[in-house]
Amino acid sequence: MTARPISEDDLQAYVDDALPDDRRRYVSAYLAANPDVADRVRRLSEQRDQLREAYAPVLREPVPPELNLGRIVAARRQPRFASWRSVAAAVALLALGGGGGWIGRGLTQPTATGVTALALEASQSFTTYASDHGRPVELRAADSAELVAWMSKRLNAKVTAPDLTASGYRFMGGRIVPTAHGPAGMFMYDDDRGQRLVMLMRPMASSGDAPMSEHEIGRIGGVAWARAGMGYSLVGDAAPKDIHPLADVIRDQTPKI
Amino acid sequence: MSAMQDMMAAVEPQIPGLRRYARALTHDVSSADDLVQDCLERVVSRWSQRRSDGDVKSWLFAILHNLAVSQFRQVKRRGAHVAIDDANEDAFARAPSQEDGMRHRELVARLDALPDDQRDVILLVTVEGLSYAEAARVLDIPVGTVMSRLSRGRERLLRSITADEPAHPVTYLRSVK
Numbered sequence: 001m002t003a004r005p006i007s008e009d010d011l012q013a014y015v016d017d018a019l020p021d022d023r024r025r026y027v028s029a030y031l032a033a034n035p036d037v038a039d040r041v042r043r044l045s046e047q048r049d050q051l052r053e054a055y056a057p058v059l060r061e062p063v064p065p066e067l068n069l070g071r072i073v074a075a076r077r078q079p080r081f082a083s084w085r086s087v088a089a090a091v092a093l094l095a096l097g098g099g100g101g102w103i104g105r106g107l108t109q110p111t112a113t114g115v116t117a118l119a120l121e122a123s124q125s126f127t128t129y130a131s132d133h134g135r136p137v138e139l140r141a142a143d144s145a146e147l148v149a150w151m152s153k154r155l156n157a158k159v160t161a162p163d164l165t166a167s168g169y170r171f172m173g174g175r176i177v178p179t180a181h182g183p184a185g186m187f188m189y190d191d192d193r194g195q196r197l198v199m200l201m202r203p204m205a206s207s208g209d210a211p212m213s214e215h216e217i218g219r220i221g222g223v224a225w226a227r228a229g230m231g232y233s234l235v236g237d238a239a240p241k242d243i244h245p246l247a248d249v250i251r252d253q254t255p256k257i
Numbered sequence: 258m259s260a261m262q263d264m265m266a267a268v269e270p271q272i273p274g275l276r277r278y279a280r281a282l283t284h285d286v287s288s289a290d291d292l293v294q295d296c297l298e299r300v301v302s303r304w305s306q307r308r309s310d311g312d313v314k315s316w317l318f319a320i321l322h323n324l325a326v327s328q329f330r331q332v333k334r335r336g337a338h339v340a341i342d343d344a345n346e347d348a349f350a351r352a353p354s355q356e357d358g359m360r361h362r363e364l365v366a367r368l369d370a371l372p373d374d375q376r377d378v379i380l381l382v383t384v385e386g387l388s389y390a391e392a393a394r395v396l397d398i399p400v401g402t403v404m405s406r407l408s409r410g411r412e413r414l415l416r417s418i419t420a421d422e423p424a425h426p427v428t429y430l431r432s433v434k
Binding site for chain 1: 261274281323389
């Protein structure tokens with residue numbers, strides 16, 4: 001039987017002591033016969049030990065009180081005023097970002113404000129529902145037929161749930177949420193690290209399209225656009241440019257007319 | 258045990274390692290601990306949504322890593338910049354001897370000069386002791402990419418440290434991946 005030839009990966013795994021015993025013996029024998037390679041492996045091993053030593057002191061420090069897990073758990077059980085504060089901050093930030101204030105602009109520039117207002121509504125939905133552990137959505141993905149029928153009826157448009165599976169996000173479900181511009185449909189997604197995304201959609205006052213625009217309100221980033229009179233905003237706890245590709249995927253799945 | 262106790266038992270032992278990784282990324286005691294605190298708050302709030310088949314350690318490091326990356330990106334966007342020389346001198350506690358301390362600081366500075374993706378893999382595998390598969394999950398990249406970054410990063414670090422020594426050709430094997 002001929003063993004697999006020694007690879008660079010074998011040498012790295014040798015340094016990290018990550019080889020199965022028989023392979024390790026095989027690599028050891030190879031190194032004994034090849035002093036040049038053995039010398040390099042020895043220096044890589046020394047480097048590994050030195051790195052571990054250099055960073056080791058942090059491990060010996062006592063953990064400071066603000067990283068006490070028991071405290072963090074207890075703090076979460078307090079009434080969650082924090083999320084209300086962040087919504088208020090979001091409103092304030094958006095008002096600043098709009099220069100003259102978004103409400104004032106809304107009266108004179110319905111299209112621009114439409115998507116901007118939608119972005120705010122989506123961020124508010126995210127703040128309220130994505131942090132909800134017990135019941136983030138009213139109808140779960142298993143009931144998506146019912147959810148889609150409900151939304152189509154309330155939004156008076158044929159609604160389908162965008163599919164982000166190929167991008168690593170699982171459809172969790174959704175609900176109808178209230179906005180100043182009438183009911184909106186909220187869809188929620190998560191990836192396997194628990195990162196959630198919210199997409200909000202509702203009919204816009206104007207029937208046209210609005211180009212995709214990135215927005216960031218507090219920590220919540222997103223992309224909002226309108227297509228064929230329907231407004232969409234995809235938001236999450238990420239930078240807008242990272243959400244943009246996902247928004248592109250959704251836009252490609254929504255009706256053009 | 259309750260879910261909360263499960264969480265405490267699984268997460269608490271990892272906190273020193275999370276602090277170390279955060280410190281290695283930020284070079285600053287207080288911003289590193291802020292990152293870890295942020296990370297732990299997410300861990301507490303998302304514990305119930307965690308996929309039960311995933312391992313806790315790589316999940317924790319993934320959350321921390323992603324927070325660090327998005328925070329640095331925001332700093333970069335604002336145009337702020339902290340030079341390594343300005344970073345907190347005490348970011349890494351004193352080594353037993355003066356000589357070790359100098360050598361360690363030199364090594365840390367050289368590691369930091371590597372491209373981020375190579376530095377991150379070296380930190381996760383070498384310092385935090387994650388398996389190649391765990392590091393791949395943290396960084397959301399294939400294991401083969403972990404291996405090639407590790408190999409390239411280590412080689413580069415070795416060369417940068419022995420740069421004063423006469424250069425000699427390295428016997429470098431090609432990866433079969």
